[in-house]
Amino acid sequence: MSVTDPQPPAPDAPGDAAQEALRDRIAADSLTTRRDYLRIVATVSGGLAVGGVAVASGILHRHGDSEGAPEVKKIADRIERGESLAFRYPGEEDRAIAVRMEDGTLAGYSAVCTHLACAVLWRNDRGSEGELYCPCHEGIFDARTGEVTAGPPPRGLPKVILVEQVDGSVWAIGTARSGESALEGFCRQNGDDRPGCPGFGAGGPGLKATERSERT
Amino acid sequence: MSESTFPPDPEAPRPSTPPAGGMDPEPPRPPAYTPGSAQPRLNRPVHERYPQIRPTSGYGDPRIRHTGPGPGAGTEQEPERSSKLSARLALALTVVIGQLWGLTIVVDEWMAGDTGTAWWGTGFLVLSFLVVLGLWAIDPKDR
């Protein structure tokens, strides 16, 4: 006796509905999964495309993104060697950090890690001359350039451009993105006709226009 | 789907050699596919038809040397159509993985201030989506 032997067909009275349900079950058992899966994959793919459009059109906040040139702001009367200072610039939600290294170099960066947005700390005791350290996943940034030296962050830190007056007070005058030098960032925000910028003196509007369109 | 019939089995008796009663030389087209079988007993779920086929089919049992058919044995009725669907799904998944990578690039370029490159990356994402959409649209009703 084998289990595959034909069994007497079900009595006809509830037969039709039961038969339909059975067919449904068979169809649902193994036959619909891949089609549904393909539809889900197509939906996910569309979501990713929409996400790309949203990102490129500016849904993500970048440090220092605001209308017009940022105002100049005094952040400290004095920063001693080996010290750091947390401040907010240019907006209230733009966390930033200013560092004075042992050799007197003054540098300012966004304090938001480019990996997953933890707070970046100044650690004077790490590395040969101190470094900017993200405790979340051991991300390490060079304090001189803001570039990534170790860990998972994908980009260097955006910069905050700091200047020091003769009396030792420190002022923030602008920002630069991860991919920019401080000068490029300054010129982007304040216009190219400033001293040191490519458009200075020439005053050519054409040059200004191309430069502007290259960097948002 | 209009599939040609299988190549004839060389061992099988030739239908083209006219037997008694003059058969049609064209082999009849296979009937349209409907799920399940005409015989109700074959429409029972597999685990009812073959209780021997268990989810592991004996793989977990140290006494079993030669495992029998696996859990899905005997369920495939149209392997050609089915494998095409699998291939479409595999291609779509591959494209989506590429899109995930592309999105990280777009975010990276945007955050670095390179908006032009970010838009190019977005174009890549949209094109990939069209490819997936095409893979789906080849036959949305396929199972």
Ligand code: FES
């Ligand atoms: S958040 Fe800074 S390393 Fe991950």
